[in-house]
Amino acid sequence: MSTTPMIRIEEPLRRPGAPAPTGFALWQLGFRPFYLLASVFAALSASLWALQFAGLVTTPYLRGPQWHAHEMVFGFTLAVVVGFLLTAGRNWSNQPTPTGGRLAALALLWVAGRVLVLTPFALAAAVVNVALPLAAAVALAVPFWRGKNRRNYFFVGLLGLMAFAQAAFHASQQGLLDLPGGFGLQIALDVVLFIMAVMGGRVIPMFTNNGVPGAGAQRRPMVEKLALGSVLALLAADGLMLPPVLLALVAAVAAVAHLIRWALWRPQATWRTPLVWVLHLAYLWIPLHLALRTGASLGAVAPSVATHALTVGAIGGLIIGMMTRTARGHTGRALRAEAAEVVSYVLVAFAALVRVAVPLVAPEATVAAVLASAALWAAGFGLYAVSYWPVLSRPRLDGQPG
Numbered sequence: 001m002s003t004t005p006m007i008r009i010e011e012p013l014r015r016p017g018a019p020a021p022t023g024f025a026l027w028q029l030g031f032r033p034f035y036l037l038a039s040v041f042a043a044l045s046a047s048l049w050a051l052q053f054a055g056l057v058t059t060p061y062l063r064g065p066q067w068h069a070h071e072m073v074f075g076f077t078l079a080v081v082v083g084f085l086l087t088a089g090r091n092w093s094n095q096p097t098p099t100g101g102r103l104a105a106l107a108l109l110w111v112a113g114r115v116l117v118l119t120p121f122a123l124a125a126a127v128v129n130v131a132l133p134l135a136a137a138v139a140l141a142v143p144f145w146r147g148k149n150r151r152n153y154f155f156v157g158l159l160g161l162m163a164f165a166q167a168a169f170h171a172s173q174q175g176l177l178d179l180p181g182g183f184g185l186q187i188a189l190d191v192v193l194f195i196m197a198v199m200g201g202r203v204i205p206m207f208t209n210n211g212v213p214g215a216g217a218q219r220r221p222m223v224e225k226l227a228l229g230s231v232l233a234l235l236a237a238d239g240l241m242l243p244p245v246l247l248a249l250v251a252a253v254a255a256v257a258h259l260i261r262w263a264l265w266r267p268q269a270t271w272r273t274p275l276v277w278v279l280h281l282a283y284l285w286i287p288l289h290l291a292l293r294t295g296a297s298l299g300a301v302a303p304s305v306a307t308h309a310l311t312v313g314a315i316g317g318l319i320i321g322m323m324t325r326t327a328r329g330h331t332g333r334a335l336r337a338e339a340a341e342v343v344s345y346v347l348v349a350f351a352a353l354v355r356v357a358v359p360l361v362a363p364e365a366t367v368a369a370v371l372a373s374a375a376l377w378a379a380g381f382g383l384y385a386v387s388y389w390p391v392l393s394r395p396r397l398d399g400q401p402g
Contacts, residue, residue, distance in 0.1 A: 025395040027100050029402045030086025031330060032392045033107040035323050036385060038079040041114065042316075043382035045071050050374030054367050066173070066181055067117065072311060073188050074129060074166055075114055080319050081162075081195060082106070082136045085155055087330060089140045090402075093147030098139050106135060126170035133163040161191050180241070189310060190235040196286065196318055197231050197258070204279050205265050207325075211276045211335075215269040227261045230254035234290075248297035255290035262287065274337035275325055278345040282317025285309050285352060292356075305360050312373065313352035320348045320380060323388075331391050332398035340387040347380030 026032050048061040049068045062068050086097045098106060109132050116125035137159035144153055169184030171177040201224055205217035234250050267280035289309035295301035324341045328334065337345070351373045358369035396402055 023395050024393060026393045027103050028395070029090070029099060029330065030097060030103060030106075031083045031323075031326055033103065034079045034083025034086075034110070035327060036389065036392045037107060037110060038076050038083070038319075039323070039381045039385040039388070041079070042072075042076045043378040043385065045075065046374045046381075047378045050371050053370050062118075066169075066185065069182075069185050069307075069311075070169060071114070071117065073185060073192070074162075074169075075110075077192055077311075077315055077319070078133060078162060079110055080323065081159075081192070082110075082132070084322065084326065085136065085140055085159075087326065089143055089152070089155075092152050093143040093149040095143030095147040097143055102139075106132070106139065109135060122170070122174055126167065126174070129170065130163050130166045133159045133166065137163070155195075158191050158195060162188055165191065183238075183241075186238050187235070189307070190231070190238055192315060193286070193289075193310065194228070194231045194235065196283075196314060197228055199322075200279070200283050200286075200318070201227070201261070203322075204276075204283060207276050207279065208265055208270060211273050212266075212269050215266045217265040217269075220264060223257060223261050223264065226257040227254070230257050244297040244299075248294045251290045251294040251297060255287045255294060258283075258290060259287040274342045274345060275321070275335060278321035278324075278337075278349075279318060281345075281349060282314055282321055285313030285317060288356075289314060302359065302363070305356055308355045309352070312348075312355045312377065316348050316352060316377065316380075317345075320344055320384060323384060327388055327391055330396070330402055331394075332396040332400065333391070340383055344380045344383045344387075347376045347383070351376035351380065 026036070045061075045068075048057070049071075051057045052061045053065075053068075062071065086103075089095075090097045109128060113125065113129040113132060116128055119125065137156045140159065141153075141156045143149075144156065165184040165188035167184070168177065168179060168187065172179040172181060172183060201219065205219055208215045208217040230250065230253050234247070234254055237247050237250050262280070262283050265280065265283075267277070267284070270277040270280055289306055292301050292306035292309050296303040296306040324337065324344070325335065328336075354369050354376065355373035358372075359366045
């Protein structure tokens with residue numbers, strides 16, 4: 001089996017004192033436009049939805065909670081997934097992935113999807129939104145095939161599943177399929193959960209041992225198989241719409257497996273290294289989400305609490321951590337978090353804590369929690385967008401392509 005790393009990130013090679021390269025580089029590699037678009041969208045979309053949820057805006061931004069979920073999953077999250085995979089895919093296959101005009105076209109397709117969901121043109125919105133993950137799957141499949149990178153073909157399949165979930169959501173919203181309203185969203189969340197589980201298992205122990213000498217992060221084969229297999233089982237259970245008690249059983253097993261997995265990575269050794277502890281803190285939300293999902297399936301916890309443990313806690317935390325690390329590494333910058341990065345980590349972490357903990361212990365304060373969480377989230381991702389605009393739009397410091 002190939003041992004190709006999840007994503008290659010190296011320390012910068014630029015000579016001290018050498019002038020930084022100039023020019024516009026936004027279309028040189030997938031992470032650049034998609035990270036920027038995702039961070040700006042995260043700040044704006046969450047803020048507008050929170051104001052609508054609290055009744056503080058007179059003109060609604062979205063048509064309801066399911067459309068908010070749609071935009072955060074198929075808008076924000078999918079943008080980061082596409083940007084990351086187009087970047088990592090070049091390393092895995094040693095083949096080019098879209099740049100220049102082709103990359104700009106993919107970004108424009110994403111922007112068109114965000115605009116069309118706000119219009120009455122439901123069919124156009126569905127077609128454009130389904131087209132993005134399919135186009136990204138093709139953009140990834142071609143270099144994988146040319147580079148004979150069979151190990152990562154499954155990411156192409158996962159993007160296809162995201163397209164299916166997107167189509168199911170739009171079809172159910174238009175009354176074309178008799179499916180529960182959240183079916184497509186749940187399938188998409190399960191796919192994203194699996195991507196995070198795979199990514200976390202490949203990079204978090206490696207980053208821990210590389211960034212914290214002597215940390216001793218471990219990977220145990222049986223734990224790895226159980227952790228990944230249980231997430232796939234949960235995806236299958238949701239796809240088959242199994243009874244809640246069976247969903248609870250699968251989620252409970254997954255929660256235990258992922259908690260053990262996380263503990264083996266030695267998170268307690270990373271507290272002095274923000275670029276690493278942010279990933280550990282975010283990953284902890286996965287077993288928490290699975291435990292809360294167990295409770296939600298049994299009627300003991302509100303489903304939205306379990307969902308936001310995944311979306312704000314795990315997805316938001318891993319995204320802000322990986323967007324900073326990969327952007328720094330792929331633009332020739334030192335792999336260390338500076339003040340702005342640490343502040344963004346803390347803001348997103350507190351956004352998750354407020355959004356999950358407050359409604360859990362004081363449901364009557366849910367509206368206030370949504371507003372506070374959205375403000376923290378928007379500040380965290382807004383800070384990233386402002387801080388990283390020059391990073392993402394300018395050439396690498398070491399003069400290398402990408």
